[in-house]
Amino acid sequence: MAVTYLMLARLPEGGLDAFDAYEGAVLPLLAEYGGHLERRLRTLDDQVEAHLITFPTSEDLAAYRADPRRSAAAPLLESSGAAVELLAVRDV
Numbered sequence: 600m601a602v603t604y605l606m607l608a609r610l611p612e613g614g615l616d617a618f619d620a621y622e623g624a625v626l627p628l629l630a631e632y633g634g635h636l637e638r639r640l641r642t643l644d645d646q647v648e649a650h651l652i653t654f655p656t657s658e659d660l661a662a663y664r665a666d667p668r669r670s671a672a673a674p675l676l677e678s679s680g681a682a683v684e685l686l687a688v689r690d691v
Contacts, residue, residue, distance in 0.1 A: 602657050602687060603637070606650040609682040615645050617679035624672035632663040657687075 610618055629636055629652065637651040654660045663669065676683070 601653050601655055602660065603651065603653045603689065604660065605686045605688045606652060607684045607686070608648045610646050610648065611680040612646075614679035614681055617675050618648070618681050621672050621675035621679060624675065625669050628663060628666055628669060632659045632666075634659065634663055651688075 608618065626636060628634075633655040635653045637653055639648070639650050641648045654663070
């Protein structure tokens with residue numbers, strides 16, 4: 600059964616460019632693990648970004664998160680100063 604996640608990233612002033620560079624590096628990897636970006640939203644002030652992502656299983660998410668290319672891009676995320684929260688969600 601597919602698992603859906605809500606990712607929330609809170610971006611400090613000046614962190615958007617590094618965050619966008621990180622996303623540009625890691626979002627293309629989703630498909631290799633069966634992941635699908637359902638929706639990508641950003642607040643009008645560019646301080647919060649939300650992703651709705653679906654994976655076939657939680658193990659597929661774990662494999663995506665362990666990808667060495669994602670790890671190599673981690674310094675971009677760190678330099679963005681983004682505070683990231685990942686929540687498993689369901690339709691109600």
